[in-house]
Structures are given as structure tokens and as C-alpha cells.
Amino acid sequence: MTENEIIRLQGIKKYYDENTHVLENLNLIIKKGTWTSIIGPSGSGKTTLLNIIGCLDSATSGSVIIYGKDITKLTQGELTRFRRENIGLIFQQYHLIPYLTALENVMLAQYYHGVVDEKKSIDVLKRVGMDHRLNHIPAHLSGGEQQRVCIARALINEPTILLADEPTGNLDQKNGEIVLELIKQLQKEGHTIVMVTHNPDVAKLGQRTITVIDGKICADSSCAIEINEKFEGIDEMRYKIDKLTGEVDEEGKDNLFYGEDDLKKRIDEKIKKR
């Protein structure tokens, strides 16, 4: 593990049963202070991937190394403590406790971490621009405001890794921009951001975009080195095919990678057409 590495996934497989393979032999390295966006169609396994990184779910096999510690070897209690100290979670649905105020929702995360410090919670809410809504319950807050409370809750215990699952998925453009600006700011301050999104424009805000399809990383905008060895050498081939099919973007780069089987199928289709 290099100095800059913060998360390393090696040979991650996640099977719910024999027929439900969610993640297939997935390898991924995330560097400290980066913003990595994970995109992919629904059911592709990107949320499961985020759950595994967030110590919320366990892999069927493989190792998840965060800060040099293999979390697959931790007990449930140790995982909870590890998550509490290192990871902040931002949800699409905000998941605030409906009967607690904005302030109490943030303080709850403090309570689970140890000591409750109301002033610190107020400060964090102030930072996300929510100090004027401290005593409002979620039902009396807009979606954008709830998401900001959710971010404040994620930040309260000062984690270094922030995992966001479709943080703007339920927000209008204006509120979405506010939230994304906040996340951008957090990354600048040194937080490592891993964000799942459907929106390629949102994904592009990060330094790196990973595309997950059918439980495999099919494209990585930074490089393909970490992808399984069997994909080596076909990067160039993919580029050629995409050029043929006109799926290369304006800048001549293509973030889409369809997998070996799909590639072969598409080559066959092109040949047939000709």
C-alpha cells in the first residue's frame, strides 16, 4: 500500500446467493484526498460497492484495506467503531431521524461516537449553512436543507472519508449545486470523497470516474491499470471500436467501457453491418 493510498479493494466478490452475483472479482485503489465518482446503471452493484467501502456490508471474498487495515477481518463491533471514526455517510434520502431536530440529528452521531458537544454540532451546521434551522424537524426542511443536515451529521465526527450515495438525486438543480459545492469544498479541505451517482455531469466533478456494470469495473477514467489483468491490452481495441461506432466524446476520450464479452459482441455486429 503506497503512502497516498487510502482504500484498496482486492478481488472483491459479493454474492447474495448462487445466482445473485453482485460484485465480481473487483479491484480498486482510491487515493487520499481524491474525489472518485462511481457511475453505472441501476442494479450494477455500485451501491453495494459503496456499502462495502463504508463497512456497512461485507464482501463474500476478497479484502478491503482502509488505512492499511483489512476491515474484512474485523468483528461487527470493531467495524462499527471503525466506520464511526473514519467514514461519514451522505445518503440520497438524507435518512434523518424524523422526530429529532436538525441539531439533534447531528448530535445523535456525536452521542454514538462518545461525547455530545452541542456547540460543535451548531458549528458544523453553521458550516453547511444550516444554523438558522437548528431546531426544525426534517419535515419542516427542504430537500436541500435536509441534505445539508445529513452532510453536517457525516462531518461531525471528523472522518477523513466521505461516502455519498446519490447526494443530489432528490434535489433540484439549485440545491444540488449547493450540495455539490459543499462536497467540492470538503475535498479541497482534504477529505477523500467516494460518490455514487447516475449523473455523468456530477461524476465529472471528481478527478476520477469508475463505471460499474454487472458487478465489474468496466471503465476507469484515470487508468485501467488496476482493472483485472484479463482486460489488459484491450483498451486500445475498445478505443478503435468506439471510434468506429462514433461513441468517442468531443475531447476524444471515452469513459465507457463495456466489458470483454460486450466488446466482442459489438465487433461482431459492426463486421456484420459492413
Added chain:
Amino acid sequence: MLFRLLKKSILKRKSRIIIAIISVMIGAAIATALLSISLDVGEKVGLEFRKYGANLMVIPKSDTISVGFPGVDVGSITDQRLINESDLWKIKTISWRNNVKGFTPFLYQVISVDDGITRHDVVLVGTYFNQTIIIQQPYSPQDNPVFITGIQNINSWWTVEGSWISDQNDTTSAMIGKKVAEIFNLSIGDSFNIYYDEYIGDAIDEKNYSLTVVGIIETEGYEDDQIFVNLHVAQTLTSRPEKVHTVQVSALCNACPVEEFATEIEEKIPYVQGKTLRQLAYVEMGVLDKVENMMLLITIIALIASALGVMTTMLTSVIERQKEIGLMKSIGAENRKIITLFYSEAVIIGIVGGVLGYIVGFIISQIIGANSFSTTITPRFEIILVSIVISVGVSLLSSIIPIRRAVKIEPAIVLRGE
């Protein structure tokens, strides 16, 4: 924070919590009511049994001398000993005095009554009706030195047509048994003559005395054949001033053995002996045991029903709050914090249910007491503690399964959107 979380979580789910509290309250109310009744009415049930007569008989001690005939002793054929009426107050000075519900002396004499054709022998009984006893040396300075007792205290179950003799100085009134009334065709207000032999030295002088019927007694027992008058009337007629044959004592006692009453009375009045009516006591204890077992069974069933009520409510609550629990775990709640939250809720449900159960149970016990035992149940504040302990216990026990389920909820449920 736990307090805030609990308060808001309870207020948010008021209806569920109220259902759980009602479940606990019902169990606690039944437990409290039956416990109050079994503690309080234990004595009162004893009192009910006391209605069927005294359970301790005080008779003069007789020194017997064997005359060589099996079963016949000199004492029993020669010694007609009597008890001094002036010693009777001592019965109220034993350590168990507060459990002496009443006592009444008896002086018997066979007399004759004319039915118009022939004379029939009838037993005349002199006794107390509404006698004021002055306790000359009370056991404790706090004791009331005045004690009112009489045959109606001991035999309150007797069916009386007319009235009891109420004046202890009444010398003309009589209460007669139902059969006496039938044989001599007597009704309330009728006067009749009794004939008795008065001994003057060796000479016998037959005298008569007029009595008026104030009450007709029906007991289905030997009392139906007797005539009851004030003790001093019988003492005067039989020339036995200040004497009585026997004293019946009604000992109200659940926990204490009646034998101890007897022993203590024998210590206070050395020339008497106390005979307990053991058979009655055993029957009484047996019935009381059965009643208590039945109450225990009902209580257990009620508590199981409440436990099921609480468990169902808590399970529903856990299912409804799956996401909330998953979220709590995802933001760092360890299992013990989830367990603490749910057990705290259970304790609150138990305490509130226990207090309300005590109040409702007390009301139920009063209703049962009034209807079944014609008495009020004394409030016992120690029962509120018992009620709370039982309720909290039931609430905690019935939360075990729901809490185990809550602990098993995975935090990933939040992100999976299940």
C-alpha cells in the same frame, strides 16, 4: 441525548406505546388486585370463615383422677368447674390481641318450656350480645381499653328474624332458635314462661320466669334448639353469679397458628385450657390455599397475556423502525446503544404500566372486596413497588425477542433502500 431520543421517540409513537402500556397495565392491574385481595382479604376470607363459628374454645381446666374405669375420671364426673367472668378481659391482653376478633362466654342451663300440653326441656344459654368489656390492664398503652363483643361478632352469619338483643342490661328479652319457635309456636314479640329448678340447700324450688321473643335464630345447627338470653339473666336464674361454662374465641389468623392463642390465654388465665377447632382451621387453610393458587394462576395468565401484548407491540415497533435502527447503526451506534434504547423504552412502559396497573388494580380490588367480601381493601403502598417490579420485569422479558431482532438489522439496509 438518550433521554431526548427516548422522549421524542416515545412521543412520536404515542399510540404504540399506549397500547404497550395498556397491555402491561392490564397484567399489573390483575396482579395488584389479586395480590391486594389475597393479602387483605386473606384475613377477610378468614373472617368469612369465622362467620361459621369460633375457632378456639376456652374451658375450665379439670384435674382428673383415674377411678380405674377406662374413660371415666373423677374430674370429669365430679368437677363442674366454671370460669370467672371477671377474667374474660384478659383474653384481649395476649400478644395476638389484635387478631382476637371477638369472644363470648356461655353459661348453659336446661330449663322447661310449656307448649300448652306438655313441658319440653330446652337449653337456656346465657351469653354476651353487645357487651362492653373494660380491659383493665391493656397489653400496650396504645390499646383501646374498651372492647365491645358478643355472640353476633362471632356468629355474624346467623340468620336472625327480628333483632339481636342490643342492651346488655336487658333482662326480659330472649332470642330463640327456629325449632323452639316452631315447637312452642312463638313469634317476635310473644312472651313465654320458662320453668327451672332452684336449689335451696337440698330443697328444690321450681320457679318460672317470663321472657319476650325479640329474635328468632336460624343456624341449621344445635342453636336452633336453644334459647339465648343475656349472660347475667342466666347467671341469676341458675344462681351462678359471675360464672361461665365456656368462652368461644374468634381468632382471626392466617399466618399465625391458633395454638399460640390458646397457649397465651392459658398463661393469662391459668385455670383454663384452650382447645382449637383444628379441623375448621385446616379446612380454612386448605380453602385459602386453593383460592390463593387460583389467584396466582389468574395472575400468571394475565401476565403472560400482557407480555404477549408488549412483545407484539415492540416487534411491530422494531419492524417499523428498521430503517431508523439501520441508520443509527450506520452512523456509529453499537448494538449496546440500540439495546439500551429499546430496554429503556421497555422500562418506561413497565413503570408507567405498573403505576397505572396499581391504580386500576386497586379499584378492581375494591369492587371485588365490596361485592364478594362486603369490605373495603386497605391500600398497601408496598404493592405499588411489587406492581412496578412485575411490570418492568414483564416488559423487559417480552422485549428480548424484539430487541434481538433489532440487533440483527444490518446498517446496509439504509443504503440498499429496503
